Amino acid sequence: MTKILVPYYSTYGHIHTMAKAVAEGASEVEGAEVKIVRVEEFEVVKEAMSGQDAYVQAQKAQEDIPVATHDDLKWADGVVWGIPTRYGSMPAQMKQFLDSAGALWMNGELEGKATGIFTSTGSIHGGQETTAITSLVPLLHFGFVYVGLPYGENPEQLTTDGIGGSPYSASTVAGPDGSAQPDERDLTMAKRLGKRVTTVAKALRG
Numbered sequence: 001m002t003k004i005l006v007p008y009y010s011t012y013g014h015i016h017t018m019a020k021a022v023a024e025g026a027s028e029v030e031g032a033e034v035k036i037v038r039v040e041e042f043e044v045v046k047e048a049m050s051g052q053d054a055y056v057q058a059q060k061a062q063e064d065i066p067v068a069t070h071d072d073l074k075w076a077d078g079v080v081w082g083i084p085t086r087y088g089s090m091p092a093q094m095k096q097f098l099d100s101a102g103a104l105w106m107n108g109e110l111e112g113k114a115t116g117i118f119t120s121t122g123s124i125h126g127g128q129e130t131t132a133i134t135s136l137v138p139l140l141h142f143g144f145v146y147v148g149l150p151y152g153e154n155p156e157q158l159t160t161d162g163i164g165g166s167p168y169s170a171s172t173v174a175g176p177d178g179s180a181q182p183d184e185r186d187l188t189m190a191k192r193l194g195k196r197v198t199t200v201a202k203a204l205r206g
């Protein structure tokens with residue numbers, strides 16, 4: 001059994017949709033057991049956004065997804081993180097989850113596990129690449145083995161269209177008002193990332 005965790009944070013649902021695609025790809029690997037978990041929202045954000053329809057609906061759609069715990073990270077052989085951008089890097093909700101996992105870092109409990117990232121931005125140049133690259137830094141401190149998204153398997157990246165996908169991570173572009181949904185090509189690349197991280201996790205497990 002290769003255990004794959006997909007922890008994500010999603011305000012408006014784009015990363016939630018991508019997480020399901022990642023999980024689907026991971027499940028294609030024989031012997032994979034896949035778990036999607038959400039990083040908990042801050043109370044202050046819940047209160048501030050309670051009047052926004054798009055937010056309320058997106059949160060309602062995630063109600064049944066269990067909240068991520070540090071034990072989930074210990075359980076997993078591979079972890080694929082769903083991280084929307086905030087000013088070109090990860091949201092505080094995700095940072096808090098990582099920062100509070102110091103004991104796992106200190107004991108080297110996550111060292112040698114495969115990992116990858118999928119992200120989402122409002123605009124094409126608003127952090128598609130920086131979010132993945134800056135999020136990679138703490139993951140390397142934990143000792144994860146990073147899995148990217150190479151062009152060879154993902155020729156969809158070779159385009160001037162306004163879609164996601166880079167060698168650093170799967171991704172999608174939500175649009176400045178959040179109204180765009182993940183393109184079919186974004187979802188395809190997200191599935192391949194899930195499958196690739198699982199394949200590497202399986203090989204590392206031996």
Ligand SMILES: Cc1cc2nc3c(=O)[nH]c(=O)nc-3n(C[C@H](O)[C@H](O)[C@H](O)COP(=O)(O)O)c2cc1C
Nearest residue numbers: 010011012013014015084087088120121122123126
């Ligand atoms: C506080 C804040 C900061 C943001 N910063 C950026 C940014 O730097 N660049 C960008 O393209 N989008 C930015 N966005 C847009 C989000 O990345 C976008 O809403 C998100 O990717 C949608 O994913 P979700 O539906 O899973 O929440 C920001 C949104 C918020 C609320």
